[in-house]
Every structure is written in structure tokens, then in C-alpha cells.
Amino acid sequence: MTVKETSALGVYYGSMSLFLSITHNVFLLYYVEMFVSVYKIDKLSFWVGETIFLVWNAFNDPLFGWISDKSLLNSESESKSGSYPAVVFKRLRALSMNGPLFGVSFMLFWIQWANPTLQFIVCLCLYDGFLTMLDLHHTALLADLALSASERTKLNGYCSIFSAIGSLSVFVSYVFWDKENLQSFQIFCAALAIFSICGYMLGARALKQIYIELQNMDDSAQLKSLQIEKSEKSQVNKEEMSVKEYVKQVQKHRNFIWFAGMNFVQVFHCHFNSNFFPIFLENLLGSHISPATGSLILGTSFIIPHINNLYFLTLCRKYGVYVVVKGLFIFKLALAIFMLFIGPGHVVLLCFFIASNRVFTEGTCKLLNLVISDLVDEDCVLHHRKQAVSALVFGTAALLSKPGQTLAPLMGTWLLALQTGQDIFQSGHDASSIRLAQGFSAEEKAMVELGCFQCLVIVPIICAIVQLIAWSQFTLHGKRLNWVKSVRAGAGFSDV
Incomplete structure (x- = not known):
């Protein structure tokens, strides 16, 4: 070609x-x-x-x-x-x-x-x-x-x-x-x-x-x-596989199960960042940056992950997807721990962390389709399929990760209420947005800012640790991945 x-x-x-x-x-x-x-x-x-x-x-x-x-x-x-x-x-x-x-x-x-x-x-x-x-x-x-x-x-x-x-x-x-x-x-x-x-x-x-x-x-x-x-x-194929039989195959697919656990946490973190990005931006940086700057950070956070992904894909071609994803988890953990130690007082670093936290998390999400594609190959080889069931594997992966999307706003609102002492739904003033109550005393304002900051840094720390544990059990890389590719290629599948 x-x-x-x-x-x-x-x-x-x-x-x-x-x-x-x-x-x-x-x-x-x-x-x-x-x-x-x-x-x-x-x-x-x-x-x-x-x-x-x-x-x-x-x-x-x-x-x-x-x-x-x-x-x-x-x-x-x-x-x-x-x-x-x-x-x-x-x-x-x-x-x-x-x-x-x-x-x-x-x-x-x-x-x-x-x-x-x-x-x-x-x-x-x-x-x-x-x-x-x-x-x-x-x-x-x-x-x-x-x-x-x-x-x-x-x-x-x-x-x-x-x-x-x-x-x-x-x-x-x-x-x-x-x-x-x-x-x-x-x-x-x-x-x-x-x-x-x-x-x-x-x-x-x-x-x-x-x-x-x-x-x-x-x-x-x-x-x-x-x-x-x-x-x-x-x-009408009388021997057509049933849903129950397919589920049993999925349960025995070890790498798919570990990936599903990691991806569940990834989806949770992506939606946590998206759902509460405006709250963190307003309550931690609202008094330090202009509304135009806040809008610019919010808008560019939609575009930068796509541009950034081009660099990540270059690294994937050189080192492999597994290594790049692992590196992003380590970077997320290190950056969050660093931010936890220096505190919320450094405005420029805090602004960078809020933006980069979303950018790198979204960037990781965009690489995972490559991992699922490899899982499609492994599923095809393990179960001796005549044809890879790409859409079914992608759909099953989505089923197991979508609960993270639902859990993110529920856990997020609970954590914010726990850390700030404020119920963001009861205290919101705008019908079309979620905001923490305004007009606090200096002590209450400090408590809200500290609570938001703790949620901002603790969530990525916990997510990164869990993901690194799950990702360490994922073996579809290196020799294993090369073997799967060679079996598929040798079995009559052609690469365009």
C-alpha cells in the first residue's frame, strides 16, 4: 500500500x-x-x-x-x-x-x-x-x-x-x-x-x-x-452462539476483564473532570482570573486533547500503547501528589493543573480505542473465530465502563458536600449551572476552596493508583501482542 x-x-x-x-x-x-x-x-x-x-x-x-x-x-x-x-x-x-x-x-x-x-x-x-x-x-x-x-x-x-x-x-x-x-x-x-x-x-x-x-x-x-x-x-444458524455462551467467553478473557476495570475508572475520572470543571475553575481561580480567561481555558480543553493525542500516537508507534498509557497514569499520579504538597496558593500552577488534569485524562481516553482493537484481535485468536467481532467487543467494553459515567456526578457531589460542607444543588443560584453558594464569610470561603482543592487532587491520586494496579495485570503487550498479531495475520486476515 x-x-x-x-x-x-x-x-x-x-x-x-x-x-x-x-x-x-x-x-x-x-x-x-x-x-x-x-x-x-x-x-x-x-x-x-x-x-x-x-x-x-x-x-x-x-x-x-x-x-x-x-x-x-x-x-x-x-x-x-x-x-x-x-x-x-x-x-x-x-x-x-x-x-x-x-x-x-x-x-x-x-x-x-x-x-x-x-x-x-x-x-x-x-x-x-x-x-x-x-x-x-x-x-x-x-x-x-x-x-x-x-x-x-x-x-x-x-x-x-x-x-x-x-x-x-x-x-x-x-x-x-x-x-x-x-x-x-x-x-x-x-x-x-x-x-x-x-x-x-x-x-x-x-x-x-x-x-x-x-x-x-x-x-x-x-x-x-x-x-x-x-x-x-x-x-438461521442453529449453532449460533447464545448470549450466555458469549458472556462466559468474556469472563474467561483475562486481559479484557483487567482492561474493563481500568477503563471503568478512566471513564469515571473523565466525566468527573467534565462535570466539575466549572466548579473548580470558579471557586479556585474565579477571583484570580478574568471570565474571558476562564472561558478560554474551558474552550481549549475541548481542542487540546485532540492535538495532544497526535504526539501520544507518535510515542505509541515508538514504544507501544501499553507503555504510553502507563506513563500517563504515572504522570497523573506524580502531578497530583506534587500539587497536593504545594497547596492551592500557587495560581499559575493551579491553573495549569486544572487544565492539564482534564487534557491528559481525555488524551488517555482517546488512546484506549487502540487497546480495545488489540483486544478484538486477542478475542478472535483465543476463541478461534472465523471473523473478528469488533463492534461486539467495543460494545461490551462500553457496557462495563458506562457505570463510571453515572457514578462520577453522584460521587462528585457527595465528595464536594463532604469536603466543603455545602450541598451544591440546594445552594445553586443559576438554573442553568451548578455553583457553590456565594457570600460566604472568610472562614467559610476558605473551607469551600480547601474542599474543592482536596477533591481536585485526591480523586486523580486514587484513580491513578487503582489504574496502575489494574494495568500491571494487563499482559497484551510485547511478546504476547506480537504473537496475537502474527496468529491473526497468518490465519488469513489482511492488513490494508
């Missing part, structure tokens, strides 16, 4: 991240404020909707993964080389079909068309359903399009570049956001949705074409691949 062909594949694959991030970052910033401040949803309805969303959010990943890949668990009738292109085509078709539906579901948030409670639940579930389908098939393609670590890191690097470009929509959105007059913002969101819809449709078609060229597939080979795909849908 030539450099030009590699670049073309990377551009088309990475562009899918642009079409998602350009809308998803706007969704993350504004959907809560839209329903709370504009649609005036009541607190009970909001929490009921969030609870339904959390349940759906946790289970739709493995559900869609199972629906997508269950036919591949026991496909004895076809050879790997024969069925492999059909799997890639199926994932690309899923992207081209769900991309437009994702764009439509994004638009449903910004126009009131039903009772706020009903609209909140329907919009969240529809949006997350299509988001999951896109993310699941896109990440699964990382394992399906490339086998070598070098090729996968290159594809991941293109995703980081396009995700960083897509994050610029966050800055542009501030120009149009006005909850008193939504027309400009609605037009802006419609433009984002149309761009995303067209991008997914054209991008998936272009990616399919470059894949066909790279595989040197003639018309008869394409037809055979499509016939195999159709036969998978029409045949």
Missing part, C-alpha cells in the same frame, strides 16, 4: 470524526441549558429523563454490537478471506444510513415540538441511539481496516486532527447562542446538521471506494462479498 493510498484511507476514515464532533460538542454544551432555561422543564422530569437516558445509554452499546456481529460468532460456513470485505461494507453502510438520522435527531433538540418532558426523553434516547451506532461502527472499523499497530495509530491520528477541527464549532456557537432569541442559533445548528448528514453519506461512499481499490477487488469479488453478506441475513 502506497503512502498516497494510506493518506487517502486515513482522511476518509478520520473525516467521520469531524462529522460527529462538529455537532456532538454543541449538544454537550447546550442541551441542558436549552431544556432548563428555555423549555422550562421541571426538576423531577429532568431527573426522570436522565435516569431513562442513563439506562438506555449503558445497554444500547452491547445491544447494537450483538445485533451487528452475532452472525460472525460462529460463521463456520465461510472463510475469513471471503467474508471480511462484507463486514467492512456492512459497517460503512451503517454509517451512511445512521449518519443522516443522527443529524435529524440533533436538530430535534433546538425546536420545541412537544411537551418538554416527552421531548427531553425522546430526543435523548434517539440521539444517543444513533450516536452509539455511528461510534460503534466507526471504532469497529479501526480494528477491521488495519491489523498492525502502526496503521491503527495513523488512522487514530487522522481522527484526532478532524476531531480538533470539529471542536471549533464550540467557539463559533458562542456567537449565535442567545436563549432570548434562538433563531440564529437554530439556523446555525441546522447548518451543522446538514453538513454532518452530507458528510456521512459522501464520506462512507468514498471510504468504501478507496477500500475496494486497496483490496484490489474486481466486480466478481465485490459480488461474492455482497452475496455472503446477504446469506448471513437469510440463514
Whole structure:
């Protein structure tokens, strides 16, 4: 495969991240404020909707993964080389079909068309359903399009570049956001949705074409691949593996279990940083920096992880993903311990720590898709599968990590209440944000600042220690990883 062909594949694959991030970052910033401040949803309805969303959010990943890949668990009738292109085509078709539906579901948030409670639940579930389908098939393609670590890191690097470009929509959105007059913002969101819809449709078609060229597939080979795909849908395999049997296989997959434990903590820490970033920024730095500086730190924290990831991926190609992730855990632990000793009095260092804590944690999250791709390979080898079940492995990993997303705000609010003596929900003054009470005495203010600081540094210390323990038990690196790669490559899987 030539450099030009590699670049073309990377551009088309990475562009899918642009079409998602350009809308998803706007969704993350504004959907809560839209329903709370504009649609005036009541607190009970909001929490009921969030609870339904959390349940759906946790289970739709493995559900869609199972629906997508269950036919591949026991496909004895076809050879790997024969069925492999059909799997890639199926994932690309899923992207081209769900991309437009994702764009439509994004638009449903910004126009009131039903009772706020009903609209909140329907919009969240529809949006997350299509988001999951896109993310699941896109990440699964990382394992399906490339086998070598070098090729996968290159594809991941293109995703980081396009995700960083897509994050610029966050800055542009501030120009149009006005909850008193939504027309400009609605037009802006419609433009984002149309761009995303067209991008997914054209991008998936272009990616399919470059894949066909790279595989040197003639018309008869394409037809055979499509016939195999159709036969998978029409045949009812009596020996098809059950959910119970698959669960037993997962339980015996030692590296997957250790990874799941580490990833659970990682998801918890990522969402803890995101959920309480404004509180730490306001209460620890609010009196020392301007609002513009605070907004700049908040905005750049969305972009820097993507840019930073390009450097991490370079290190991954040189030293391996395992070493780089371990180094990031050690760095997180060392930086938090250093900050704990020097205290909250050094404003510049504190500002750097608050920003870097989120940047490096998010950066670690973006490398973990590479680890899951390696786990896809190991799962395929351990269970002698005819075809890797990429989407199912990614979905199962998401199922086991999503509770960390739910636990983060619950544990965070409890820790803040314990350390500061303040209930942030009861003392909030703004309907659209969570803030600690203002107007404290000097003693109360000092207690709040110290409590926030302790939460800020203790959480990453505990997370890093737990992650280092779990990561030390993970053996899918070095000779073990090379063996898995060689078995897959020697068994007829080709690397594009």
C-alpha cells in the first residue's frame, strides 16, 4: 500500500470524526441549558429523563454490537478471506444510513415540538441511539481496516486532527447562542446538521471506494462479498452462539476483564473532570482570573486533547500503547501528589493543573480505542473465530465502563458536600449551572476552596493508583501482542 493510498484511507476514515464532533460538542454544551432555561422543564422530569437516558445509554452499546456481529460468532460456513470485505461494507453502510438520522435527531433538540418532558426523553434516547451506532461502527472499523499497530495509530491520528477541527464549532456557537432569541442559533445548528448528514453519506461512499481499490477487488469479488453478506441475513444458524455462551467467553478473557476495570475508572475520572470543571475553575481561580480567561481555558480543553493525542500516537508507534498509557497514569499520579504538597496558593500552577488534569485524562481516553482493537484481535485468536467481532467487543467494553459515567456526578457531589460542607444543588443560584453558594464569610470561603482543592487532587491520586494496579495485570503487550498479531495475520486476515 502506497503512502498516497494510506493518506487517502486515513482522511476518509478520520473525516467521520469531524462529522460527529462538529455537532456532538454543541449538544454537550447546550442541551441542558436549552431544556432548563428555555423549555422550562421541571426538576423531577429532568431527573426522570436522565435516569431513562442513563439506562438506555449503558445497554444500547452491547445491544447494537450483538445485533451487528452475532452472525460472525460462529460463521463456520465461510472463510475469513471471503467474508471480511462484507463486514467492512456492512459497517460503512451503517454509517451512511445512521449518519443522516443522527443529524435529524440533533436538530430535534433546538425546536420545541412537544411537551418538554416527552421531548427531553425522546430526543435523548434517539440521539444517543444513533450516536452509539455511528461510534460503534466507526471504532469497529479501526480494528477491521488495519491489523498492525502502526496503521491503527495513523488512522487514530487522522481522527484526532478532524476531531480538533470539529471542536471549533464550540467557539463559533458562542456567537449565535442567545436563549432570548434562538433563531440564529437554530439556523446555525441546522447548518451543522446538514453538513454532518452530507458528510456521512459522501464520506462512507468514498471510504468504501478507496477500500475496494486497496483490496484490489474486481466486480466478481465485490459480488461474492455482497452475496455472503446477504446469506448471513437469510440463514438461521442453529449453532449460533447464545448470549450466555458469549458472556462466559468474556469472563474467561483475562486481559479484557483487567482492561474493563481500568477503563471503568478512566471513564469515571473523565466525566468527573467534565462535570466539575466549572466548579473548580470558579471557586479556585474565579477571583484570580478574568471570565474571558476562564472561558478560554474551558474552550481549549475541548481542542487540546485532540492535538495532544497526535504526539501520544507518535510515542505509541515508538514504544507501544501499553507503555504510553502507563506513563500517563504515572504522570497523573506524580502531578497530583506534587500539587497536593504545594497547596492551592500557587495560581499559575493551579491553573495549569486544572487544565492539564482534564487534557491528559481525555488524551488517555482517546488512546484506549487502540487497546480495545488489540483486544478484538486477542478475542478472535483465543476463541478461534472465523471473523473478528469488533463492534461486539467495543460494545461490551462500553457496557462495563458506562457505570463510571453515572457514578462520577453522584460521587462528585457527595465528595464536594463532604469536603466543603455545602450541598451544591440546594445552594445553586443559576438554573442553568451548578455553583457553590456565594457570600460566604472568610472562614467559610476558605473551607469551600480547601474542599474543592482536596477533591481536585485526591480523586486523580486514587484513580491513578487503582489504574496502575489494574494495568500491571494487563499482559497484551510485547511478546504476547506480537504473537496475537502474527496468529491473526497468518490465519488469513489482511492488513490494508
